[in-house]
Amino acid sequence: MLHFKGELNGPMSMELELVPVTKDDAEKILMFIRLGKDYFKDLDFEERERFMQSILSRLGEPDRWLFLLKYQNEYVGLAHVKIDKSERPGWGFILEFYIVPSKRRMGLGRKFFSLIEDLLRSKGVKDIWLLATEAIPFWCSLGFRLTGEIDKETGQMILTKSLRSADNSSLES
Secondary structure, three states: EEEEEEEOOOOOOEEEEEEOOOOOOOOHHHHHHHHHHHOOOOOOHHHHHHHHHHOOOOOOOOOEEEEEEEOOOOOEEEEEEEOOOOOOOOOEEEEEEEOOHHOOOHHHHHHOOOOOOHHHHHOOOEEEEEEEOOOHHHHHHOEEEEEEEEEEOOEEEEEEEEEHHHHOOOOOO
């Protein structure tokens, strides 16, 4: 597990934990599903269930991870990340990223991304991409750039970030 202890938007010391979701841990799978239902709340029930099953069916694939973010002993976020093998081979791809609304604007998303970025960097990833519609200012604040491309399947904007230069390095702990 990856840990971070430090300050987030204020003087109080807080602990964050990046918790991998694995096939053999039913508790973490159920928590991922619970948070996923909140994350995908705009989808109808059947579509949401189908999408969650599609994500969970890929658990254990090489270079693909599901994570929970634990903050003060409470699960407050999820992420689905992989090293792309088709559209942008070798790039990190953030498929899903979510912080529960009551815990936003506290620096948790920024730190969550930093932990994911460190993992991808340790795997030799030099660039990251994602699709977004609503959280574009958040992603741009982390060094992502709009490419001007729109994903044909989802209609979302494509954002990219290079991990190649010191200018794009994640915030220090």
